[in-house]
Amino acid sequence: MTKVADFRAKTTDQLRDQLLQLKKEQFNLRFQKATGQLESTARVRQVRRDIARILTVLGDRARSSSTAAQG
Template identity: 40%
Template structure:
């Protein structure tokens, strides 16, 4: 679990990598939850908060973080 202070110490490229990693983790947890394999449902909440922290730090810095959504 990373705190806001830990995330603020990261440089721009490390922060974007962290955000991508958190998105992949959240996707995996959502998939596991949908298939009934997820036993620790609190992990979903934790992953969402971690991603939100990282995105908040990126927004504070004015970093544009690409989304993985196709338009």
């Protein structure tokens, strides 16, 4: 599990790349679950939460940049 501080230290491009990678992993994990090959069910939860953390950081950055442009 990755901490939010680790995500905040990365650039927006790095976060988007990692988000894409995690979404691919999430798809593969779902596929493994459907075929009965999933070994680590806890990984599904970790990936889902890491995706949410990245989206939160990206949203915070978008909001802060839009308020800076307005003010």
